[in-house]
Amino acid sequence: MKSFQSVADWSVADWFDWKNHNGNDSVENSHKNALKKLGWRHPDVLYSFLGIYCLGLETQSQYKDRFNQLWEQENNARQKRYSRQFLQKCCADSHLREFNNTHELKDFLSVYYSLGNLIPVWPGGNSARGRAGVYDIPEVFFHQKDVRPWAERLLEVYPDAALSDVVKTNILAAEHGSVYAVFDSITNFKTWLGHEDNYFRYVSHCIQVIQSREKHLKKHLRK
Numbered sequence: 280m281k282s283f284q285s286v287a288d289w290s291v292a293d294w295f296d297w298k299n300h301n302g303n304d305s306v307e308n309s310h311k312n313a314l315k316k317l318g319w320r321h322p323d324v325l326y327s328f329l330g331i332y333c334l335g336l337e338t339q340s341q342y343k344d345r346f347n348q349l350w351e352q353e354n355n356a357r358q359k360r361y362s363r364q365f366l367q368k369c370c371a372d373s374h375l376r377e378f379n380n381t382h383e384l385k386d387f388l389s390v391y392y393s394l395g396n397l398i399p400v401w402p403g404g405n406s407a408r409g410r411a412g413v414y415d416i417p418e419v420f421f422h423q424k425d426v427r428p429w430a431e432r433l434l435e436v437y438p439d440a441a442l443s444d445v446v447k448t449n450i451l452a453a454e455h456g457s458v459y460a461v462f463d464s465i466t467n468f469k470t471w472l473g474h475e476d477n478y479f480r481y482v483s484h485c486i487q488v489i490q491s492r493e494k495h496l497k498k499h500l501r502k
Contacts, residue, residue: 295366306324325395327415386482
């Protein structure tokens with residue numbers, strides 16, 4: 280098993296291996312001191328690796344048939360598709376190894392444990408995201424009608440948390456002069472991800488948001 284210090288070189292299999300042996304070593308625990316200085320009493324991961332990974336397998340034409348076969352074999356009504364146990368089986372499947380080796384996933388893992396991949400939420404916000412059935416995708420969750428008031432409140436309470444990219448703007452809001460619709464439905468989001476190279480563009484977008492927020496937050500902490 281690789282060490283946590285080598286996270287920049289992790290593969291998808293390395294991540295699952297690490298989580299199996301260090302389940303309590305979360306992104307939040309990795310930045311306790313910074314979170315205390317920032318005054319974030321209820322931090323949460325911005326982009327879930329399990330959500331990102333599962334959506335790729337579900338929406339990409341070359342992988343989704345095998346993914347669905349594995350899910351049918353699982354036959355566990357209580358388990359979610361983006362559970363760690365099921366996705367680890369997908370990771371080990373020989374038909375899906377090509378997906379594991381995509382550079383976008385590796386680049387995402389290299390920033391996953393960054394401070395920029397954490398956000399403040401309201402009390403109970405973490406649980407609300409888990410129950411929403413949107414794979415922890417923030418751009419979908421925060422644009423749901425019943426969540427919008429909470430999202431707007433976050434912007435007011437934490438003006439220095441660099442939240443506008445995920446709470447206020449659309450996904451890939453202005454790329455090449457085009458504007459994309461707000462996704463308040465995970466079904467519509469999945470459909471969009473399945474078109475052309477939108478999934479990998481989205482993963483690259485997540486990486487850019489994390490890196491941008493990382494710079495902003497570290498600069499804020501130095502004040």
